[in-house]
Amino acid sequence: MIELLQNLIDGLGRGSIYALLALGVAVVFGVMHLLNFAHGELITISGYAAYAAGQQGWSWYIIAPLIVVCAVVASLVIERVAFSRVRGESDFTLLLTSFGVHFVVSAAFLLYVSASVKTYPRPGWVTNTYSVGPLNIEVFDTVVIVVTIVTLIATTMLLQRTMFGLALRAASADFDTARLMGVKSDSVIRGAFALSGLLAGIAGVFWLMRAGSTTPSAGIDPMLKGVLAALIGGLGSLRGAVLGGFALGLAEVLLRSRLPDSIASLTEGVIFVLIALLFIFRPQGLITVAHAERV
Amino acid sequence: MFPSLGRDVAFPVVGSVLLFSVFVGAGLIYQNWLGGAAERLVTVMLIDAVIVLGIQIYVGNTGVLSFGHIGFGAIAGYTFAVFAISPEEKAKRIPDAPFGLAEVDVSSTTAVLIAVLLTVAVALIIGVGLARSGAQSGAVSATVITLALLFVTHEVARNWPELTGGERAGLFFPIGGKLDTRVPIYVALFGALVVARVYAQSRSGRLAVAAREDNLAARAMGVNPLVQQMAALLISVAVVSVGASLRVYEDGSLLPDNFFFNYTLLTLVMLIVGGRNSVTGALLGVAVMTAGRELARRLGQDGFEIFGIGLDGEPLDWVFRENLQTVFLGVSMLGFMILRPSGLLGDWEFDEWLRSRFRRSRVGRKAQAAETETKPDPLPELESVEPSVLEAQGIDVSFGGFKALSNVGLVARSGEVIGIIGPNGAGKTTMVNVITGLVEPSSGKFSLNGEDVTSTPTHRLARLGVVRTFQNLRLFAALTVRENVEVSALIAADHRQGRTLIDVDSVIAEASLWEYRDRRARELDYGNSRRLELARAAALTPSFLLLDEPTSGMSDLESTEMIEQVRHMAATIGAGVLVIDHDLNFITGISDRIYVFDHGEVIAHGSAEEVQADPLVRVAYLGTEGTT
Numbered sequence: 041m042i043e044l045l046q047n048l049i050d051g052l053g054r055g056s057i058y059a060l061l062a063l064g065v066a067v068v069f070g071v072m073h074l075l076n077f078a079h080g081e082l083i084t085i086s087g088y089a090a091y092a093a094g095q096q097g098w099s100w101y102i103i104a105p106l107i108v109v110c111a112v113v114a115s116l117v118i119e120r121v122a123f124s125r126v127r128g129e130s131d132f133t134l135l136l137t138s139f140g141v142h143f144v145v146s147a148a149f150l151l152y153v154s155a156s157v158k159t160y161p162r163p164g165w166v167t168n169t170y171s172v173g174p175l176n177i178e179v180f181d182t183v184v185i186v187v188t189i190v191t192l193i194a195t196t197m198l199l200q201r202t203m204f205g206l207a208l209r210a211a212s213a214d215f216d217t218a219r220l221m222g223v224k225s226d227s228v229i230r231g232a233f234a235l236s237g238l239l240a241g242i243a244g245v246f247w248l249m250r251a252g253s254t255t256p257s258a259g260i261d262p263m264l265k266g267v268l269a270a271l272i273g274g275l276g277s278l279r280g281a282v283l284g285g286f287a288l289g290l291a292e293v294l295l296r297s298r299l300p301d302s303i304a305s306l307t308e309g310v311i312f313v314l315i316a317l318l319f320i321f322r323p324q325g326l327i328t329v330a331h332a333e334r335v
Numbered sequence: 336m337f338p339s340l341g342r343d344v345a346f347p348v349v350g351s352v353l354l355f356s357v358f359v360g361a362g363l364i365y366q367n368w369l370g371g372a373a374e375r376l377v378t379v380m381l382i383d384a385v386i387v388l389g390i391q392i393y394v395g396n397t398g399v400l401s402f403g404h405i406g407f408g409a410i411a412g413y414t415f416a417v418f419a420i421s422p423e424e425k426a427k428r429i430p431d432a433p434f435g436l437a438e439v440d441v442s443s444t445t446a447v448l449i450a451v452l453l454t455v456a457v458a459l460i461i462g463v464g465l466a467r468s469g470a471q472s473g474a475v476s477a478t479v480i481t482l483a484l485l486f487v488t489h490e491v492a493r494n495w496p497e498l499t500g501g502e503r504a505g506l507f508f509p510i511g512g513k514l515d516t517r518v519p520i521y522v523a524l525f526g527a528l529v530v531a532r533v534y535a536q537s538r539s540g541r542l543a544v545a546a547r548e549d550n551l552a553a554r555a556m557g558v559n560p561l562v563q564q565m566a567a568l569l570i571s572v573a574v575v576s577v578g579a580s581l582r583v584y585e586d587g588s589l590l591p592d593n594f595f596f597n598y599t600l601l602t603l604v605m606l607i608v609g610g611r612n613s614v615t616g617a618l619l620g621v622a623v624m625t626a627g628r629e630l631a632r633r634l635g636q637d638g639f640e641i642f643g644i645g646l647d648g649e650p651l652d653w654v655f656r657e658n659l660q661t662v663f664l665g666v667s668m669l670g671f672m673i674l675r676p677s678g679l680l681g682d683w684e685f686d687e688w689l690r691s692r693f694r695r696s697r698v699g700r701k702a703q704a705a706e707t708e709t710k711p712d713p714l715p716e717l718e719s720v721e722p723s724v725l726e727a728q729g730i731d732v733s734f735g736g737f738k739a740l741s742n743v744g745l746v747a748r749s750g751e752v753i754g755i756i757g758p759n760g761a762g763k764t765t766m767v768n769v770i771t772g773l774v775e776p777s778s779g780k781f782s783l784n785g786e787d788v789t790s791t792p793t794h795r796l797a798r799l800g801v802v803r804t805f806q807n808l809r810l811f812a813a814l815t816v817r818e819n820v821e822v823s824a825l826i827a828a829d830h831r832q833g834r835t836l837i838d839v840d841s842v843i844a845e846a847s848l849w850e851y852r853d854r855r856a857r858e859l860d861y862g863n864s865r866r867l868e869l870a871r872a873a874a875l876t877p878s879f880l881l882l883d884e885p886t887s888g889m890s891d892l893e894s895t896e897m898i899e900q901v902r903h904m905a906a907t908i909g910a911g912v913l914v915i916d917h918d919l920n921f922i923t924g925i926s927d928r929i930y931v932f933d934h935g936e937v938i939a940h941g942s943a944e945e946v947q948a949d950p951l952v953r954v955a956y957l958g959t960e961g962t963t
Contacts, residue, residue: 126672129672129676131472132676133676136603140668140669140672141665143600144666147661147662151661260596271475271479308486309486309491309494312487312490313483319467319468
């Protein structure tokens with residue numbers, strides 16, 4: 041029981057980061073039908089910015105907001121340079137475009153920075169824990185969960201209470217109709233990428249804080265988590281993405297602590313198999329989004 | 336009519352021989368020019384070509400983007416290595432291999448065979464998953480399943496050192512055990528080319544391509560895309576497995592990263608640069624990218640001093656560094672996706688071009704004088720067919736809270752023309768969707784010749800003879816006019832037994848499309864597209880032909896002509912016709928009986944006169960109550 045509770049808290053901490061990543065993926069998917077395999081590159085780019093700032097001797101508390109700003113800017117630049125040129129193309133083209141962006145960014149860091157691991161400073165409390173009764177809780181997890189909850193509430197308010205939010209939700213439901221109703225496609229799509237970058241930035245702060253270092257291929261892992269969580273939740277559903285993120289985090293923690301030792305190292309593999317099974321039996325994900333094909 | 340040995344086998348084989356010669360020849364010339372240094376480059380290119388052709392068979396014909404083929408390659412590669420490496424060598428590297436594999440001693444050829452069989456078996460399971468996930472062109476969840484496969488194989492390879500030698504040590508062939516001749520590679524490459532081309536021309540290949548172009552329309556024509564996709568997957572994986580085994584043998588070693596992200600990127604870029612829908616394109620892509628990477632590598636290594644050209648490269652020095660290849664790959668992929676997503680060649684296929692040249696010169700010689708000679712016979716007169724009855728009772732459909740249809744009943748018989756009319760949003764198209772199995776009614780029953788066919792899948796209904804056209808045109812855009820009609824004819828030949836098959840050429844001529852028969856459907860204008868939809872549906876020899884606004888967007892003259900074509904075709908194949916429209920004059924002009932829909936209900940039903948006289952119709956549809 042205690043162990044389960046412990047897993048639950050650890051899973052929430054992990055799942056929070058995934059939820060933010062997945063939400064960013066889902067927001068972009070909503071307006072453009074683009075599954076963004078380049079989402080993780082926002083974190084790679086921010087990671088190198090953190091490294092550069094660390095070299096200047098800046099403290100973590102300046103680096104953290106810098107990471108967020110970097111992710112937003114990078115998201116907008118990538119949209120401008122690549123995705124804006126393939127709007128409305130086939131899903132096949134969109135998928136490969138984002139895959140291409142992923143490779144260009146990681147290859148560029150490999151080529152022009154270095155293949156080696158780059159570190160940056162991080163606050164001392166990252167590894168601290170405190171106890172509540174029999175539970176050991178990481179300070180880090182606590183901060184992550186609190187910040188995530190605040191971010192999710194703010195995002196909900198943004199989507200529910202502002203014109204931008206309305207436009208974005210309308211565009212997600214039916215892009216063409218939304219355009220006919222006067223929603224400006226350019227600004228909605230750019231807004232979606234900015235929001236996606238912001239969420240990736242916040243997730244990135246924690247991701248990078250935990251990792252403590254970055255490499256050219258550092259984006260693969262967060263990309264996978266974000267994309268998978270968004271898919272688990274049901275693509276196109278923002279609520280589903282958040283749910284998917286938490287589900288993925290919990291599943292990871294539970295499996296890692298419960299799988300027999302002999303296959304514990306295969307946790308990631310087991311999760312992939314589980315996800316594949318989920319798609320096979322529930323192709324639309326946990327939350328069903330009505331996608332009536334019009335004929 | 337099918338299959339035609341000349342078209343479906345001879346030309347692809349001849350084309351493959353020529354392509355193979357050019358491809359291998361170019362490699363050998365480069366090799367002779369540069370000597371030993373280029374030898375390995377060419378060998379690698381040939382093996383890459385086998386793998387890329389394998390991927391093309393699936394991705395090209397189905398349109399489903401797969402990241403997983405290199406994962407299949409990993410399975411095949413490891414299987415091959417574990418079987419092909421000698422027991423003495425295995426005792427050193429993987430003495431604890433499970434299932435007693437450390438002692439197994441078989442020849443390399445047997446090992447390839449085992450690798451192919453095992454990998455195809457895995458593909459069978461993955462294929463079921465892909466089918467369940469609703470794989471179709473561009474489908475996102477199918478692509479993610481393939482990505483998951485790539486990661487799972489990589490994870491397993493890294494974390495199962497007893498079998499794979501693990502992440503660092505890997506598996507090795509003893510020195511000297513490598514390929515000492517290229518013959519197996521040549522055989523594999525030629526085989527891959529022939530398989531890829533013959534598959535594309537086969538029944539399964541054509542149906543898969545139809546589904547790639549428009550999944551829904553293909554199902555409505557009786558194609559079951561999942562079966563064809565599975566066939567494409569298994570054949571594709573078999574070819575990839577052979578290529579992967581060769582790759583492992585040539586490398587002489589195997590590490591988990593050999594079959595992972597970077598190789599996936601490389602092979603996919605090769606595929607899309609040349610044109611993923613074309614076998615010729617896939618081969619061209621391999622050549623172009625190999626040349627490009629070689630150039631990038633040399634630029635990275637030697638800067639500007641290459642091929643005797645010397646430039647002062649100082650300001651740009653930072654661009655050209657080692658590892659330039661990876662950037663080159665990423666930029667190529669991005670560039671092609673943005674500027675030319677269909678690749679250099681698009682749908683162009685070498686042997687099809689050969690065939691069209693060949694035919695033109697032959698026809699030109701023989702029949703220049705009598706141009707009309709090639710015009711096909713008109714459709715034959717009706718042979719008697721068993722009359723059919725289509726009956727729907729108490730059909731309810733609701734979307735969320737909205738009732739699209741409530742308690743709708745309808746009867747149609749062969750030989751009749753039934754009109755369905757009503758304002759926009761009255762539920763007409765929903766009714767057609769119910770009848771063709773695209774929308775499942777929440778209640779009600781729907782039967783064909785007394786047999787309950789409620790919730791029968793679309794493709795099966797089409798095979799039973801319920802065939803439709805679409806309001807918003809759904810042709811197989813990349814196929815020619817003739818190929819569009821042939822898709823239906825292929826299905827009819829297998830599933831409409833007892834019916835006289837319609838000659839493809841006659842239907843095309845009947846629809847006034849004879850002169851456009853070799854044009855691609857996407858090049859047709861609006862009116863011709865509509866006529867092609869009709870011809871494609873008629874070639875299936877349906878018992879019931881459902882036409883969803885067949886004349887929308889047509890001029891009056893075109894409409895009249897279209898009505899004549901509909902009537903004539905329906906009479907020839909003995910089909911009942913259901914026509915949807917919102918134009919009262921049009922419907923009353925052609926229908927024997929009319930159903931009037933409004934707000935999801937049938938508000939009137941009867942002959943044209945009866946319906947026009949019905950007061951409810953006048954209120955609901957004409958918007959007037961009084962006499963006119």
